[in-house]
Amino acid sequence: MTKNAEYILEIINNSKNHPTAEQIFLLLKEKNEKAVLATVYNNLSWLYGQGLIRKISAEGNPDRYDRTERHDHLICRCCGRITDVMLGDLTAELQAQLGVRMLSYDLRMNCICPDCQKKSNNAP
Ligand SMILES: [Zn+2]
Ligand SMILES: [Zn+2]
Structure with a gap:
């Protein structure tokens, strides 16, 4: 390297x-x-x-x-802010449901963050 x-x-x-x-x-x-x-x-x-x-x-x-x-992400749809989310490893659970051998997964949750929420509340 x-x-x-x-x-x-x-x-x-x-x-x-x-x-x-x-x-x-x-x-x-x-x-x-x-x-x-x-x-x-x-x-x-x-x-x-x-x-x-x-x-x-x-x-x-x-x-x-x-x-x-290993961690997942919460992403604000307005400003793009990314917050780490620790949900634990869901591989075994997902694998059992899907019936395939999973290599990895990338969980992404969309939200409107508190700051953007405030802004839109204050908007006329
Ligand atoms: Zn935001
Ligand atoms: Zn992260």
């Missing part, structure tokens, strides 16, 4: 904010000022290919990156 890939993996594993490539880029710059945005994209796609990170794609928002530790 290259130094940059190591740094990027570390940034993602230490972040709870589901950073975008651009946010990762800014953090990487602090460790390696020579880094360019293309470095980030190349390494993200390599790390993703190796199964070392997760990618969260939501319509209308840039891809976000996350650690691989």
